[in-house]
Amino acid sequence: MNLNDVLRRIRYTFDFDDQKMMEVFASGDLEVERAKVCAWLKSDEDPGFEPITDPQMAQFLNGLINQKRGRREGAQPVPEKTLSNNMVLMKLRIALNLQSDDVQALLLETGLSFSKHELSALFRKPGHKHYRHCEDQLLRNFLKGLQQRLRKEVEEAEAVEPEVTHDLWKREP
DSSP states (O other): OOHHHHHHHHHHHHTOOHHHHHHHHHHTTOOOOHHHHHHHHSOTTSTTOOOOOHHHHHHHHHHHHHHHHOOOSSSOOOOOSSOOHHHHHHHHHHHTTOOHHHHHHHHHHTTOOOOHHHHHHHTSOTTSTTOOOOOHHHHHHHHHHHHHHHHHHHHHHHHOOOOOOOOTTSOOO
């Protein structure tokens, strides 16, 4: 899957503005300017579009883990030179502290049914005999389920009406 598309979907899902995106990159030990972030987030057809590299996206995902779970002590992980859909899925799962049941539920909400064994195969090392490659459609559905769940929570929180308090100036008969 196109990493710029993944970046755009993550930004929308978490409702990050440009400043927050720069903070997440900085948390992953990559200082970027607003113009660079905007170039990565543009549509592929736009003239100012720039593709994000695998190490840059890995640093963003590492920064997301640091933002959501806290920065671990000691040396930070070295960003991967090549980033597969499996790694993107794994890093998002780590950042959000999702268990296999949570990932299954997200996928089920989008119409995909995965057993725990099929799911665990996605998180194995590539050389393992039970390793399964994460297809673009699976990652797309995971991001869609995540977006549906997190955006729904944001919209519900915004829609909550303020509690009615007693008016101290009003005298009751």
